[in-house]
Amino acid sequence: MTAPPAPTGRSLLAALMIVLATAAVEAAAADALPAGRDRDGVSILIDEREIRTAGIGTTPITPETGELELSLPGTVVIPPQQMRVVAAPANGLVEAVLVAVDETVTAGQPIARLRSPDLVEAQRQYLAALADDALAADRLRRTRLLWEGRVTPERELRVAETEASHAKSRLDERSQILSLMEMSEADVEALRTTRRIVSAVTVHAPISGTVVARNANPGQRVEAAAPVFTLAVLEPLWVNIQVPAARLPAITAGEVVVLPAYGVQGRIVRIGRTVDTATQSAVAVAEIGSGNGRVRPGLAVAVTIRIGQNGAPQWSVPASAVVRHRDRAWVFVRDATGFRAKPVQVVAETSATASVRGALAAGDQIAERGIVALLAELAAVDQD
Numbered sequence: 001m002t003a004p005p006a007p008t009g010r011s012l013l014a015a016l017m018i019v020l021a022t023a024a025v026e027a028a029a030a031d032a033l034p035a036g037r038d039r040d041g042v043s044i045l046i047d048e049r050e051i052r053t054a055g056i057g058t059t060p061i062t063p064e065t066g067e068l069e070l071s072l073p074g075t076v077v078i079p080p081q082q083m084r085v086v087a088a089p090a091n092g093l094v095e096a097v098l099v100a101v102d103e104t105v106t107a108g109q110p111i112a113r114l115r116s117p118d119l120v121e122a123q124r125q126y127l128a129a130l131a132d133d134a135l136a137a138d139r140l141r142r143t144r145l146l147w148e149g150r151v152t153p154e155r156e157l158r159v160a161e162t163e164a165s166h167a168k169s170r171l172d173e174r175s176q177i178l179s180l181m182e183m184s185e186a187d188v189e190a191l192r193t194t195r196r197i198v199s200a201v202t203v204h205a206p207i208s209g210t211v212v213a214r215n216a217n218p219g220q221r222v223e224a225a226a227p228v229f230t231l232a233v234l235e236p237l238w239v240n241i242q243v244p245a246a247r248l249p250a251i252t253a254g255e256v257v258v259l260p261a262y263g264v265q266g267r268i269v270r271i272g273r274t275v276d277t278a279t280q281s282a283v284a285v286a287e288i289g290s291g292n293g294r295v296r297p298g299l300a301v302a303v304t305i306r307i308g309q310n311g312a313p314q315w316s317v318p319a320s321a322v323v324r325h326r327d328r329a330w331v332f333v334r335d336a337t338g339f340r341a342k343p344v345q346v347v348a349e350t351s352a353t354a355s356v357r358g359a360l361a362a363g364d365q366i367a368e369r370g371i372v373a374l375l376a377e378l379a380a381v382d383q384d
Contacts, residue, residue, distance in 0.1 A: 008176040009183035012127070013077060041333070041341050041342040042340065042341040042377070042378055042382075043338070043340055044338050045338050056371075056373065056374065057371060058365040059361070060365055061317050061360055061364050062315060063315055063316075064316050068307045068347055068348045068355050069304050069307070070304070070307055070347070072243060072247075072302075073302060074240070074302075074304070075298070076239055076295055076296065076301060077237070077298075078234065079287075080295045083115050083232045084206055085229075086111065087224075087225045087226060087227055088216070088223065088224055091117070092114045093115045093116055093219070093221055093222075094112060094222060095113045098112055098348050101213065101214050103211050105205040105208065105211060105231065107206065107207050108210045110203070110204055110205075110269050111203055111204065112365065114182075114245055116199070118200075119198070119375075120197055120198075122174070122181055123191055123197045126188075126191065129167070129245040130192060132171070143155060143159075144160070157211045157312050163229050163267050182202065186220075195240040210234055215227045218290050234297065235289065235290050236266070236290065237290055237297065238286065240260070240275050240286070241269075241283065241303050242281045244277065247347075250307055251268065252271075253269060253270065253271060255305055255307060255308065257304070258306065259302070261293050262301070268282040268287060268305070268316040269286065269302045272284065276313065286303070295322065307348065313357065314347065315360050316354075316355055317352060317356055319352065320371065322349075323374075330342065331358070331367075332366060332374045333364050334366070339367060339374055342358055344360070345358060362378045
């Protein structure tokens with residue numbers, strides 16, 4: 001029987017590198033989890049005598065079914081897409097304000113009257129453009145007749161057509177300017193037929209809604225495009241809900257919200273993606289009804305969010321059983337060697353109980369008294 005060949009220097013080096021690599025992987029795995037910690041929590045070794053000495057008491061967890069209610073503060077606001085700013089159509093003087101703040105208006109209703117020299121100049125230029133258009137159209141008609149009688153060359157006809165087209169474009173432009181200055185089609189037609197220039201224009205409401213702000217007073221001079229009124233539709237409304245960062249994972253779009261004091265409800269339509277550095281909360285936006293005017297923009301309200309199970313197991317535990325460590329919530333589950341600290345997500349919390357989600361099981365016993373000793377052990381394990 002032939003003996004295996006003796007290992008060469010190169011094969012010995014390769015084997016040594018494999019051994020060193022395996023040791024490095026094992027060391028990295030050991031560093032990834034501190035002493036006493038594994039993927040199912042942090043093991044805290046403590047015997048019965050130490051448990052009795054520390055006064056640690058346990059209680060079973062209770063599974064939860066159905067919805068939870070989370071109460072948070074909020075502010076009623078107007079959805080931005082339901083607001084319209086009415087601007088001054090031209091430079092001038094506010095001659096009269098015809099509506100007041102909080103007054104309900106309908107689309108097309110007069111709300112202000114403005115006297116403007118710019119309006120007079122715009123009408124003068126419109127009449128000039130109207131005369132130029134008529135002159136160019138007449139010149140085109142006569143040139144076409146001469147061209148058809150072979151009296152004038154085709155080039156003269158093309159020049160006349162171009163001039164007539166430019167005159168028509170200028171007239172359309174001046175007509176659009178008058179329309180932007182709040183002159184109706186009837187007003188423009190009256191100007192066309194009577195040649196009578198007016199110096200004041202009436203501003204009309206662009207939508208039906210409520211006047212929520214007035215930015216100009218009678219006798220005040222305003223610039224063109226300066227805001228005069230803000231109108232808004234007050235049905236539906238939004239509620240900006242201040243949600244603590246720790247509660248954000250438990251809330252999803254579409255969940256029901258209720259304003260108990262006003263008897264209205266709605267649903268969450270959007271959850272903020274950023275957290276305020278000062279309050280450590282994000283804004284969840286809910287759309288609600290106005291409750292026939294009982295809910296008004298600017299109200300500070302208490303909002304109840306009804307949180308569904310969302311398919312994840314959920315448990316009711318005493319509030320005293322939940323501790324905070326390293327920006328996480330933990331509970332201590334009794335096991336054969338003492339306790340195991342397990343991270344949980346707090347969904348809702350009162351002074352007596354807390355609703356949590358985590359790697360818990362029916363029948364688990366958790367510590368509800370003597371938590372300080374277990375918390376100290378948890379902190380010591382994390383420092384190792």
